[in-house]
Amino acid sequence: MIGDFLYTVSKIIKSRIFIVSLIIIALFSTLLYRVFDLQIVNENYYMSTYIQQAERTVYNQGTRGKIYDVNGKVLAYDELAYTVRMEDKLDSSNEKNQLMNDIVYKAINVIEKYGDKVIVDFPIILDQDGKWKENFSSDAAKKLFLKNIFGEKMKYKDRDFSNASAGELISHLKNVFFEVKLDVDDEMLLKILSIRYNVFANSYQKYVGVTIAKDINEKTVAAIYENEADLTGVMVEEKTVRKYNDSEYFAPILGYTGTISDTQIEEYDKKGKTYTSSDIVGKAGIESSFEKYLQGKHGEEKIFVDNTGKKLSTISKKDSKAGKDVYLTIDSKLQKAVYTMLEKRIASILISEIQNYDIDEDQETDEKIHNISVKKVYAQLMTNNVVSIKHLAKKSTPNENRVYSKYKDSVKLAVAELKQQLNSKNGKVYNDLSKEYQKYYDYIYDLLKNDGILLTSVIDTKDETYNKYVDGKISMNEFIRYAIKQNWISLDNLDVKDSYLSTEETYDLITKYIISDLRKNTSFGKEVVYYRIFDGTISGSEVCMLLYDQGVLKKDEATYSRLSTYDTYYTYTFIINQIQKLNITPAQLALDPCSGSVVITDPSTGKVRALVTYPSYDNNMFSGSVDPDYWAKLVDDQSEPLYNRATQGASAPGSTFKMCTTMTAMEEGIISQGDTVVDEGEFKKITPSPKCWIFTSGGGATHGSINVMQALAQSCNYFFYEMGYRLGTNSKGNYDSALGLSKIEKYAKVLGLDMKSGVEITERDPHFSTESSVHSAIGQGSNAYTPVQLARYVSTIANGGKNYSLTLLDKVVSSKGKTVLKKKSKLTNTVDASGSTWDAIHTGMREVITEGTVYKYFKDTKINIAGKSGTAQENKKRNSHALFVAYAPYDNPKIATSVVIPFGNSSHDSAELAKNVIQYYYGEITDKDVKKNVKKDDSNNVTQD
Template sequence: MIENIRERIQKLIKSREFIICGICFILFFFLVIRIFDLQIVKKDYYLNNYIQKAQKTIYSSGTRGNIYDRNGNILAYNKLAYSVTMEDLVESGNTKNNELNSIIYTAISLIETNGDTLDGSFPIILDSAGKPEFSFASDSARNTFLINVYGLSSKEDIATKGLSDASALEVFTYMCGKDKYELGDEYSTDMKLKILTVRYNLSLNSYQKYITTTIASDVSDKTVAAIYENSTKLTGVTISEGSIRVYDESSCFSHILGYTGLISDEQLQELNAAGGDYVSGDMVGKSGIEEVMDTYLQGKRGEETVFVNSLGSIIESVSKTNPEAGNDVYLTIDKNLQIASYNILEQKLAGILYSKIKNGDVQNTANSTMNIGIKEVYFQMINNNVLDLNSFSDDGATDNEKRVYSKFKGKFDSVQSYLSSQLYDQGQTTLSAMPEEYQTYVHYIFDLLKNDNILVEDNIDTKDETYVAWNNGSIGLSEFLSHAIAENWIDASNISPDSRYADSDQIYAALAEYILSNLSSDSGFSKKIYYYLIENGTISGNEICMLLFDQGVLAADEASYTSLASGNGGTAYNFMMEQIRLIHITPAQIALDPCSGSVTVTDPDNGNVLALVTYPGYDNNLLSGKVDAKYWNSLNNDLSLPLYNRATQSRMAPGSTFKMVSAVAGMESGVITPGTLIHDEGLFTKISPNAKCWKYPSSHGDVNVVGALSVSCNYFFYEVGYRLSLGQTGVYDSNQGLSVIKKYAEMLGLTSLSGVEILENDPLFSKTDAVRTAIGQGSNAYTGVQLARYVNTVANSGKNYSLTLLNKVVTPSGTVEKEFKPNLESTAAVSQSTWDAVHQGMRSVATTGTGAKTFKDFPIEVAAKSGTAQENALRSNHAVYVAYAPYSAPEMAMSVVIPYGDSSGYCAEVVRDIINFYFNGPGETSIEDGTASVPSSGIVGD
């Protein structure tokens, strides 16, 4: 029995069923242990790990606060808009780059087909020849970009990896290559750049998968529909609802308000280092008040915590915090005054130009009133890119455009042939023997090679005989370039990589080919040719004026177009002058002297800035949120420099407006009294070289300080500067005089920043020649806003307030979170008798002095001081004016600066009209008709 049981057991053990059951039991045993370990022993660990992998935080931006003027008039606000956004949801693998590039290409194509443009900042752009170039704002931005592109740890790695001198082309090529984004030849260079822009901005958010990247903002309904219709091909691309920044009267306020844009790598680091809470993809202020007050205007980010499945789809919302709107910022600016001041300044500039333009050739001489020939105006339509040269050869070009282009092409081919003969020594001509026109072309080639760093300026021996011969025109182009190669002044590697190891003949051949091929695509060279075509009458003024209609610069006018097409002599001149008078063609478009200026109006009681005008302005709506690349390029190539804030950044000599400083210094130091008479002899001979009064060879006779300010007598203030320089020794010491004058300039707020919160250049007090410094010459240089602070201090008898643009910050609920109080920095220690003399002198400027003609019968009592300053004898003088009103109880102080404006009398008219507007409103201001205001004050001496 026992034996039978044993046999059965042995048989069972040896059976296949037993073995299988045993294996199953063992596996089940280990499974139970594993389940026990997962659910009991390590429950917390795996739960937390699951949550970390499946739980995501999605951020949403808060609405940006509005910006208002002092009276609650809105200046900047938000408008509902749709944006195309993208997340990188493509699975990793060998085909990821191709798939992602294809998705982005499709999205870009849909966006652009429907008339919209891309967002996103990228520090590589294409130049006019289609070559990549960098557009960094700083070395720090360049380092950050290279670190991100090459995946480096720090800026030290840039040098270690040999990237310190990496060119834009090298970085572009790397990013397109197999080691980065794999952009093949199926894409054009322009499209590659656009795809790189999206890929790069996507990469900045790669650490946080659920932060989207905006591809295009404020897109049309057509783009929205197209994205939705193609959603199956656009993994990760979607439409988001958001807002865009809108600016009212943008040109008038652009330099004050600035604009917004996607946060840059550099800004992200700087703002967070300063305690901010920013993430890549945030919209922040880029300049102006938008940048200065970003932490107040920036809304609070909303957060939603969600669980997602393995495909990234949201399956549950855990918690949600709604975004909060930012605070509103109120400025001290008066919106109506700002707009009126901008328009008054523009109309005066147009009037000055209108009075200077002559129908014919103009021969100006040094120190004369600089007139403008009408052909210069015609050429500026091309030179300042008012007209698009590329459109002349388009398939859809008008007959007039084709005719103009045909004339250009014929001339270009002729010039190219001539230059080719000079380069290849086929009857080479010395530079001086060439016609003036061709000398211009050759000099352009010389500058082109320097700018492209092919002709390395640092390597040139300026005493070299051949170089000297080149400068005096006794050798030709071929001889000079051959010598430059032999002397290693030419960097062949910048012609082409293969040229580095070539011999001299090969380098010369490559250089000649480089020159000729580059000239064919160089817009600057084309403009030189157009200049001579217009100058010699091959292209007529009628044709230029017709081009303005052809390209939509002017609204269609069939009668005018027909009249111009008839070719009648004088038609073009009369037509252009009328467009200037009506300001259909603006001073900024003409970009000839004068084409710019600034106005600053302040409140003497507290330093509040009531108007801060820079002309010309720009449309910050086209830069905010996303940059219109074509518009940005036009701004950067505009000869009137619209991006430059002239009120706060343009420094120039103050001229005679500085004389109140010298008057105060003289009286307070005791070298003169209010009653001291100084005889103007016309020529001040106590220093060498001698200094002249502006009235020389005549003179002002005996004048005291009031009279000297009234008639702006240079001689009187030369003498004051001289006496301040004598000190106790009785020996002239310019440094002694400078130190005294600077002491009082500092008291009057002229040697420090004005206080306005936006970017401002430092003032420059003169470091040379106390006698000439006393009349505002020497090396004195101040911005318009600094002159405004100075006259503000004079107007209130020495209370030196910091100027401010900020009034208050208000929360969305209406609570005042922060109020900006007046900041009285100092009070000048100046006696009342001194102030009385200075004020009387400034008042007499407007009654009997240099401004008497401008302010004759003007109902408001004005105190003022004019000033002119010469920078270049072959250009007009700078015009400067400071004033306050009413004289007895000042409510406003102001400065007006017109670079190359000829006469301070023209500035005085701007002052008069702005004061009239301020106190009487638009109905009483004659200049409000919107046309050019031709100056009537004439040239006045100061």
């Protein structure tokens, strides 16, 4: 029996099942041991190791604080919306670029299918004519971008890209860096490169990602979920989007927000502030200046992620906190009214200058009003993109068909002539060409440069041949051939099959590229159209009809029918009428004048009640990201709506500077209230000899014997020339301009003209004149001040010498309603001047209104106003700038203002606008008056200082 048992056991042991069972038991035992070791024996060690490898902290941005006006009206706030985010979830491989490009391309198509737009946050843009342009916020931003792409030395294969053109950079990014092989147009290429670059710049923290679309609709949300399998790393989430009320009026003050840049991260890091690369921050204006208050506190979520960055679970979570609310000193009602009045005043001036006849601008002198031929208005409607040349190709109406046919024929003729010239052996020397063809060759040079064919980064700017071309002494043909021999040419963007080409073969390839561009590009077409409108090939009537054809104006059959008769006078009155109604604005036409600014302050506190710049823009289009089409439109707009003229538009102050000269002369003992100077019309003590304004415009008239108050009231240039001369006369009786300038500068400083105004947004530095104390005494020379600096200057005069820094900030309030900061007035200095000096200045400014240069324009107000007009010449071929500074009431000033209308010509326009602003402030005119139609300025337009 025992033998049977042993035999059975032996048989089992020898069986395959037993052996397999033993192996399984051994493996299972090992597994149990490892589990016991991991979870019991060494639990703490292995858990900490796991967390170190897979724990991540994700920061959630808090809601930004609101921005209010001084009366508590909301100007900026956050609103929840759906956004699309993209992360880099692909492993590194040789195919990664191709895979990423495919994903980005698909994502763009899905987003745009239902009418949403992709964010294009990129420092190179396409303008409206399809040309690459740089769009760096600063030199530092460009340098950092280039370092990200090319490394610290900004080189690739020993080629220096530090000065590369936009076209060169795009070519490298497309062909080398991101290897975009997709067959797409430039607009799609820009979107792909923008997303690729931003994902690349953020690749060191994959789980954060970048926002590629914002405020998307529900159809787009659904489409992204439906295509999730093909859109690796693309997801939908809810985030806040910044919104702005009445944006047109406040955009230059408020600025806008956007994704934080690398340079901003560096700046904030130096200040000890923590930001992530996906954070939305203030980019300009108040949004940027008060970022530390408006920015909420980050929420913090600790998570586990896998090796691709995918979230597995949450460890802990800390909620974000809202930012603080900022209250401005700005009165929004006043701001909006002043903006409207400014636009209407500019329109009024423009209307007075438009004439229904041809004008030879080369024959105009600086002593004449620079009138505008109505043909130039018609041309501007097309060249400044009010009506679209691209839209003509649709030929929706008979008029569009007709104009398009003329356009194509005109371009064809111009291209044929250029082709013949470029294909000739020598070509025409630039200086021997007509102005029209010089313009065309300028276009060709810019084309080659911007498209990365002419490598400006490698051109030797001291080269003799290069400088001959710059001076117009050789032909384009000769220059291009020379550039080829000097290796200043790149063929990367051309379809080159043979890598070894002769100079002539390369030249032929380039000329073919040029001709191809000229035939299809509307930017060249605009150059041609300009001349065809002036020679009558395309009529003004046809251009005006396009305003209806393209929906710029609401359809009016009767008017359209009248325009189709090609009555030139009717067409002229039509366009004037449209400007009067502001259906066509000065900003759209971008002719002189098309811009202006008004600043209003409280002289007793320095608080700014209105800071207006015209034209403006819609900062909602920049909220969190920049709409590429809108940005391209703004960049191309010749009226420069992105330029804040109130804080950055510096110009000579003209005769508004004469109060400073008066103070200098009286305090330095050069003259007293009772002293007089005889105006002789022409100031012959220096050569060339400047003349008084009344002498040139009044047929040799003079102001006669005049004292200091009368000199201010009548703005007598001769009187102040004499003051500048006397101030520069040394003890030996010799004139020394530097001596005079040093004395005037001393008082300019105490009046606040040596410093920025104090407003908390970007402002240009002031510049005191370094040229001729005689000319500088009347506010010419190289004096340059912004409207906001002139507002501080006149505020200091108004309150008798208390020089307050200006401010836009009233208070900061926490999300719980507690005031955490109340801005106090900052007194920089007090002007130490005698009572007689102040009396002379204030009396003279009052007499400007009651009996001086602008008295007839102030008869209809009961408010006691003191002021000073000014004109400043910048360019003899353009109108002078029109300025006016004022305060009211005269006996107890509560408001001070500066008005500047660049190229406005006559200072009476700026004076009337200043009067209207003060009238509105004190209720003498109402919103109903502000809304009245623009009236044509029928004055004689005599420029009075």
